[in-house]
Amino acid sequence: MTTEHSGGGDLSRSLELLWGTGERPSRGPKPGLTLDRIVTAAVAVADAEGLGALSMRRVAAELGGGTMSLYRYVPGKAELLDLMLDKVVEFDAEAHPDPAAGWRPVLDAVARTNWRLHHRHPWLLQVDQSHPLLGPNALDVFEYALRALAGTGLADREKVHVMVALDGFVGGTARTQLNSAHAEQRTGISAEEFWRVQEPILSQAMRSGRYPTLAGLDEDAFSGGDNPVFELGLSALLDGFAAVIAARSRPNGPAKGHPNGRITADEGITE
Template sequence: MTTEHSGDGDISRSLELLWGLGERPSRGPKPALSLDRIVDAAVAVADAEGLGALSMRRVAAELGVGTMSLYRYVPGKAELLDLMLDKIVEFDPDAHPDPSDGWRTVLESVARGGRRLHQLHPWLLQVDQARPLLGPNTLTGLEFALTGLAGTGLTDREKFQVLVAVDAFVTGHARTRLNSAQAEKRTGISDEDFWKAQEPVMIKAMETGRYPHLAALAEDTFAFGDKEDDEIFELGLKGLLDGLSAFIERRGPGRPKSP
């Protein structure tokens, strides 16, 4: 699987493009392309064909222009990826609750929004963001989350640790789902056929009496589809937030303390 890394290009140039800090010509004909069109096309290519298919040449073909024309707008693929990562997290206020609705409602929105993001852009899991470049959309999302956590009694450091924990849960869930889908595509064997092939051996193993708890499981325990995927996600999210709620209650609102 292709792995890319955020911030691997010219960091200064990526930040200029993210924040619109570069000089823009005030005269002359209107350019045929725009940075937004290029980024949108790059996201479309990655969504449809995977991150391995992404290249300046492929994006140019998507736009129906020559490859060299893209370099007037973005230095290369690494910087383009930085722009793509910020583009896909564009914040829509109408899709999120008011932060005054409480920290739990905000974090539920953050988690479910993150899950949708991975469903829409599976290639996101192929990007190592250990060193993320902070663009305007990324900061807007962080500001929303931190506004929701205001008044919880958590220290600033703990607030970010909470966001990291929620992100890790969402990413882990998305990776499990994606790995399953890719296994079926890679091997040509469906999940149903994969597990069915193991059934004769498993039956004999259960008959030995060595695994009484496994043998007693209901037949639908391992049912796995979209409905079950939703249930797994919501159960995990509830457990995570219930634990955080207990931690916050011990602190008392507005009174950060040492752990």
């Protein structure tokens, strides 16, 4: 369940902190903290105890200081969350393929990095980022992916749509897996026990003849865990992007940015 929102505090102050354009603390004794230490401690609290445990008081305790000392650096929890969201996506270019290697290995690497990110920081799925506050780390990732998509024939708007679709797939798949694990923790009922309780009624339903296709599935149809789902979905999504990009390079292919990526015969070009 979403519990927080990006950009939920003072937007101007969050942006100043993200981009380092604001004034640094100058009052009082020599600062014993840094903004990066505070944000790193906040991420550690959220990773270990969940987003619900995050507070200025809790972060101060993690750092071994008083709550008021944090307010010299960051106005409050909402702005701190904006900094955390950018902190965790810090980009390591050396760990990713060079954009010159082509768009597919780059997008594959971006997707896998994002997949691992959600599992390392499950609290990310509790934050509504429909209005994202873009910091330098987030833009580094975006710039990297867009460089790889240069020369594909995609319109600029389509390149952005590709990134949105990729992010939506990874986030949605991670949410399904992590919510399942959270359900076990929340209820104390394992996945095996959960399905065992349903087995009698489901077996009866399969014998009824109402669901012949379901009844004919192999016994292992629902086994294999979530990683195979991610692998198949990512491969299919990248194959789909490849088909669109290939269509752009064909003579009389779909025009850039055309709705649904298609040109109709009525417009003078045959599909």
